[in-house]
Amino acid sequence: MWTCPLCSRPFKQTNQQHYCGGKTVGDFLRGKSDVSLALFDHLLAKLATFGPIQLHATKSMIVLSAVTRFAFVINLGRNFVDMVLPFNEPYYDNLCFRKIGQVPGSNQYNHHLRLMFAEDINEEVLGYLQKAYAIGKNV
Template sequence: MWTCPICAREFTATNQLHSCRERNLGDFLAGKSAHTVDLFDHLITEFLQLAPVKAYPTKSMIALGLKTNFAYVTQLGKNFIDVVFPFDEIYDDNLCFAKIKTVPGTNQHNHHFRMYLKEDINDEVRGFMRKSLEAES
C-alpha cells in the first residue's frame, strides 16, 4: 500500500494518479441546498453502517471507496443526488436504478440511482450498496 503524502489516501499502486490537489469535498457541497447536503450526509451515514468508507473528491464527482472506489456521486442537484454503482454484471430486475449503461469496451455496467429523499435508501438499495462493497474487496 502507498499513502499519498498530500491527502493521506491509501492506494495499492505507488504514486497512483489521483486528484487530491484539485478539489475538496467542500467544493462540491458549497452552494448546494440544505436538502441536498442532507441527502449526501445520509448516503455516507448509510455506507458507514456497512464499512469504514471514505469520500474522495475528483475533478467531476465524489468517489466512495475503501481500497478502491466502489460507487460515485456524480451529481448534487437542487433536490437530489445521483449515485453510480459500477458492477461486472447487469442487475436489471430492480426498482431503484433509473438506467444501466455499459462502459464501452469493458465488462463494467454502471447502475444509476437518483435519491430524492432519505427514504429512497431502502432495503433494495442497501442490498446493492452491500454488493458494491463486496465487489470492491
C-alpha cells in the first residue's frame, strides 16, 4: 500500500493518480434534500453489509472504495442518487442500469444507476453492488 503524502489516502498502487484537493464528503451532502440524504444513507447501510467501505471526495463525485475503487456517486439530486459501477464487461441484460458506456481507450464499461426509492436497491441491484464490491476488494 502507498499513502499519498499530501492527503494521507492509502492506495494499492504507488503514485496512484487521484484528486487530493480540499473537497469533503460533507461538501457534497450540504444542502441536499432529506430524500436524497435518506437514499444515500440507505445505500451506505446496504453496502456496509458487504464489508468495510471508505468514502473519498473528488472535485465532482464521491468515490466508494474497499481496497480499490468500486463505485462512484456522481449526483445527489432533489429526490435521487446517481451512481456509476465500473465493470470490465457490459451487463446489458438487466432492469436497473439506465446507461452503459465503454470508457474510451479502455476495457472498462461504466454502468449508470439512478436510485429514487429505497426499494430501488432490490436483489438485482444488490447483486451488481456486491459484484462491484468484490472487484474493489480484489476478491
